[in-house]
Each structure stands twice: as C-alpha cells, then as structure tokens.
Amino acid sequence: MASKVLLNVINNSCMNLVKFPFNPAMIVSPEKLYPSRPNTIKKISCSSVTITSFPSSLSPARVSSNSASLPLNWRDVQGLNNWENLIQPLNPLLQCEIIRYGKFVTACYDAFDLNPNSSRYLNCKYGKNRMFLEVGWGDCGYEVTKYVYVTADISIPMQDACSCARWVGYVAVSSDEEVKRIGRRDILVTFRGTATYHEWLANLMSSLCPARLDPNNPKPEVMVECGFLNLYTSSETNVRFGLGSCREQLLSEISRLLRKYKNEELSITLAGHSMGSSLALLLAYDIAEVGLKQHSILLTVFSFAGPQVGNVHFKERCEELGVKVLRIVNANDPITKLPGVVFNETFIAWKSACYAHVGIELALDYLKTYEDDTNETSDIMIDKRMKKGVDLMDFLNIDDILCVHDMQTYLEMIKNCPRRSKIRRKKMDLIKKLKEINISILAAWKYVVIAWIVLLTMIV
Structure with a gap:
C-alpha cells in the first residue's frame, strides 16, 4: 500500500516534480526581504548583459557577435579553463550556450510520453528522425543517432509490471552545417x-x-550514490531480448561516433536535469576513467539542478581526469543540496563517507535589494559560489517546492534575466494546473509524510 502512494509525478511541464501540498497565498504574498548575501554577488541588467571585463581569449569585438x-x-x-572570468559576470556567449543545451534537455521532456493510455507510455512519442521537428526545434542543427533507456533494478510490491527500461534521453551529433x-x-x-x-x-x-x-x-575509494549507479548499470536481465544497461548503450554509441569522426575536431557534451544530470556526470566519469576518448577531446557536463553524486574522492578523481562540469543551480532549490545536507565535504576527515559536488557552480538567486523611484524590485542576481557547506536554515527556507526545481524555471532565470513577477505568474499557472487534477486533502497529507521521509533519508 505504501508503495502505491509513494511519490507521484505531475503530468505537465513540471513532470519531474513530486506533488507537495502548499499554500497559494504564500506564493502571491509580497516579497520578503532576503538576508544579506556575500559581497561577491554582482548584478546583471535585465535588458542586456553588461560585460565589465574580458578574458584574454574573448575580446569585446568577438563577444559583440555570438554566432561569429x-x-x-x-x-x-x-x-x-574552468570558465575563468566567464561567470562573474556571466559572459553572453556562455549564457547563450547554456540556454541552447538547456533546450536540448527540455526536448527530452517535450518528447516524453506521460499519457497512461498511450501505447508509448513512458517512452519517446516520436521516431528519432523526427523528434526535433515534432518538439518544434527542427532547425537545432543536430541529428539524433540513438535513443537511450534506463532500467532500475528495484522491485515494487503490488506493481504488475516488472522493472523494465524506460526512455531517458538521446544521443545526437551536430550536422555539417552546424559544425561550421x-x-x-x-x-x-x-x-x-x-x-x-522505480x-x-x-x-x-x-x-x-x-x-x-x-x-x-577498480579504485574502491571512489564512491557514488547507490541509486544513481543502479540506474546507470542495470539491464533488463529478466527479459529474453531485453536492452543492455544505460552504460552499455551509451559507451557503445559514443565509441561508434568517435571512430566515425576521428579525423575531425570533436567535443563531447553531456547535459541533464535533476536525476539526468547525475547520469550525465557518471557517464562523463566513465568515459574518462576507461580511456574511451583522446585527451585532446573536451568532455563537458552542463548540469541543471543536479544533486550530489559521489564522495570527495569521486570529485577529486573527476578533476584529475579533466572532466569539466558547470553546475547551473537555483539557490532556492533543495534538490541541489541532496544527498548529504549535513554530512558533506566540510567533514574533511570523512572523505570516503561524505558527499561533494563536482565542478564549478553558477548559482541563480532571487535577491531583493533596494527599490528604485518607480518601486520596481531588482532583477535576478547571478553569482559564482564555491561553498564548502550548506546552511540548514537556507535549505528549509523554500518559497515554492513545485517551481524552484523545474527545468523551465531554470531556463527562464538564465535567459533575459526575467523579473520575479514573471516567475510568480508561472507559479500561478502551476497552481491552476494542480487544481485541475484535483489533489484531495487526504492525498496531500500523504505527500507531506512522504516529503519528510525523503528529507530524513537524504539528509545524511
């Protein structure tokens, strides 16, 4: 019975979010003053991004035209160079590329079939040759070469279906025109x-x-979360002609593409949201650890709302292997602080037992500063944080758990620096959708209990 009520998914644009009860009045209430932030935070104009300094390789003349x-x-x-001088302030060329790769992740959600009555339920709705066209991005400049499926080797009581593979993403390669x-x-x-x-x-x-x-x-000291590793390495062993593991599918296809384009200048880019960012990081580590690519090929992860994946030794090993990770984080998103809210890399003596984030963090935060003469509030602030720990009270101070983790919210926060009012309207749209699916009070309290179980489970 407990398994039946365990964590449901909203069948809308926030499909990757758990349904939690909330108070709508809390969302539309006047903005609260936020505590002071470190002096390292700098403001970015909403109408345009102003560059105050340039790295040696990015001159003002070059930045003036992103495509060129x-x-x-x-x-x-x-x-x-680990995005040195590109984050503080945010470079417009990097900003455009973050948005572009974020749209590729959004395409996964747009193409994912969440209709229980569909014959393609929990799989991709479209064939790989038409996927980008069907999601409205036919001119993206990439061609899908393979769909990727993930299997969780976990049994759920009272579930009729066995643990089977579900569509989780895709492999694509840039076209000849896009290469130029x-x-x-x-x-x-x-x-x-x-x-x-599962x-x-x-x-x-x-x-x-x-x-x-x-x-x-084997490097036994390099440890990762068991659940993410389970998803990455499990295969359909109980199906006669079942798919191989997510790992086997990906390494095989990437090897094929590396051989096919071995005489060209190459890059490998991995992007994912939430759980997907964890799989992307595991894949990046795997590619580098087994020596699948040449050292000259850049291996980059764009992580959106990613949780912590491994321990301090895992972080150090990724850095040794040259895995480049840019973590795009909403500072109010609790998922990015899990697991290991308490036991993290601040406990230096417990390197093997504590979680640690990998890479450079680009933190997006809503900050209210002084109002100007028109009584307009300030815009979104972007700062580069290299935190060694997390304030537990900040973790619990969340305005809207339904919205802060959503992939579309992340993209809205990056592009055009939208104002708080725009995000607030998005929250009201979510409220309307939730009302349409009639969440009962009894079910809501069940999700409260589940939320606390999740918190207590992941906090260590």
Whole structure:
C-alpha cells in the first residue's frame, strides 16, 4: 500500500516534480526581504548583459557577435579553463550556450510520453528522425543517432509490471552545417529527470558504494550514490531480448561516433536535469576513467539542478581526469543540496563517507535589494559560489517546492534575466494546473509524510 502512494509525478511541464501540498497565498504574498548575501554577488541588467571585463581569449569585438565568436572560443565556453572570468559576470556567449543545451534537455521532456493510455507510455512519442521537428526545434542543427533507456533494478510490491527500461534521453551529433557554426563536431547526450516509481525509489538509495567502472583499476575509494549507479548499470536481465544497461548503450554509441569522426575536431557534451544530470556526470566519469576518448577531446557536463553524486574522492578523481562540469543551480532549490545536507565535504576527515559536488557552480538567486523611484524590485542576481557547506536554515527556507526545481524555471532565470513577477505568474499557472487534477486533502497529507521521509533519508 505504501508503495502505491509513494511519490507521484505531475503530468505537465513540471513532470519531474513530486506533488507537495502548499499554500497559494504564500506564493502571491509580497516579497520578503532576503538576508544579506556575500559581497561577491554582482548584478546583471535585465535588458542586456553588461560585460565589465574580458578574458584574454574573448575580446569585446568577438563577444559583440555570438554566432561569429563561437568557432573561435568554443573551448573556453566548454570549460577548457574552468570558465575563468566567464561567470562573474556571466559572459553572453556562455549564457547563450547554456540556454541552447538547456533546450536540448527540455526536448527530452517535450518528447516524453506521460499519457497512461498511450501505447508509448513512458517512452519517446516520436521516431528519432523526427523528434526535433515534432518538439518544434527542427532547425537545432543536430541529428539524433540513438535513443537511450534506463532500467532500475528495484522491485515494487503490488506493481504488475516488472522493472523494465524506460526512455531517458538521446544521443545526437551536430550536422555539417552546424559544425561550421560552432567550430567542431559536437557529440551530445541529454537526459531527463525522474519520472517513474522505480526511478524515485532509486533516488532514495542515498548510501555510497564503490563505482568500480574500470575493471582494470577498480579504485574502491571512489564512491557514488547507490541509486544513481543502479540506474546507470542495470539491464533488463529478466527479459529474453531485453536492452543492455544505460552504460552499455551509451559507451557503445559514443565509441561508434568517435571512430566515425576521428579525423575531425570533436567535443563531447553531456547535459541533464535533476536525476539526468547525475547520469550525465557518471557517464562523463566513465568515459574518462576507461580511456574511451583522446585527451585532446573536451568532455563537458552542463548540469541543471543536479544533486550530489559521489564522495570527495569521486570529485577529486573527476578533476584529475579533466572532466569539466558547470553546475547551473537555483539557490532556492533543495534538490541541489541532496544527498548529504549535513554530512558533506566540510567533514574533511570523512572523505570516503561524505558527499561533494563536482565542478564549478553558477548559482541563480532571487535577491531583493533596494527599490528604485518607480518601486520596481531588482532583477535576478547571478553569482559564482564555491561553498564548502550548506546552511540548514537556507535549505528549509523554500518559497515554492513545485517551481524552484523545474527545468523551465531554470531556463527562464538564465535567459533575459526575467523579473520575479514573471516567475510568480508561472507559479500561478502551476497552481491552476494542480487544481485541475484535483489533489484531495487526504492525498496531500500523504505527500507531506512522504516529503519528510525523503528529507530524513537524504539528509545524511
């Protein structure tokens, strides 16, 4: 019975979110004053992004035209120098690329079939040759080469279906025309967030276990979350002609593409949201650890709303292997602080037992500063944080759990620097959708209990 009520998914644009009860009055109430933030935070104008300084490789003349400068500077945008001088303030070329890769992740959600009455339920609604066209992005410049499926090796009592593979993303490669625009052949892998009961249960498996992805050098001290590793390495063993693991599918296809384009300048870009960002990071580590690519090929992860994946040794190993990770984070999003809200890398003596984030963080935050003469509030602030720990009170101070983790919210926060009022209107749209699906009071209290179970499970 408990498994039946465990964590449901909203069948709308926030499909990867759990339904939590909330007070609508709280969302539309006047903005509260926020506590002071570190002096490192800088304001970015809403109408345009003003660049006050430039790295040596990005001159003002080049930045003035994004499409023209990308072939010359794509290595910096992909993190060759760990995005030095590109985040504070946010460089417009990097901003455009974050939005572009975010749209590739959004395509996963748009193409994912959440209709229980559909024959393609929990799979992609379209064939790979028409997927981008069907989601309204036919001119994206990429061609899908393979669909990717994930299996959770978890049994749920009272579930009729066995643990089977579900569509989680795709592999794509830039077209010849796009190669001219971006300056290299880009191999892209994108992942959606959590959507099924099995995936939610896997997310709750927050204990650490050795990754051991390289059989020749297991490195038992490098540990990752058991649930994410389960999703990445499990296959349909109980099906006669079942799919191989997510790992096997991806390594096989990426190897094929690397051989096919071996004489061209290449990059490998992995992008994902929530659970998908965890799979992207595991894949990046796997590719680098087993030596699948040449050292000269840049391997970059664009992580949207990603949780912590492994321990401090995992973080250090990723850095040694040259895996470049840019974490795009909503500062009010609690998922990005899980697992390990308490036991994280601040406990230096417990490197093997504590979680740690990998890469550079681009934190998006709503900050209310002084009102001007027109009584307009300030815009979104963007800052680069290299936090070593998390304030537990900040973790619990969340205005709207339904909206802060949504992929579309992340894109709205990045592009055009929208004002708070715009996000508030989005929240009201979510309220309307929730009313349409008639969440009962009894069911709401069940989700309150589940929410506390999730918190207590992941907090350590």
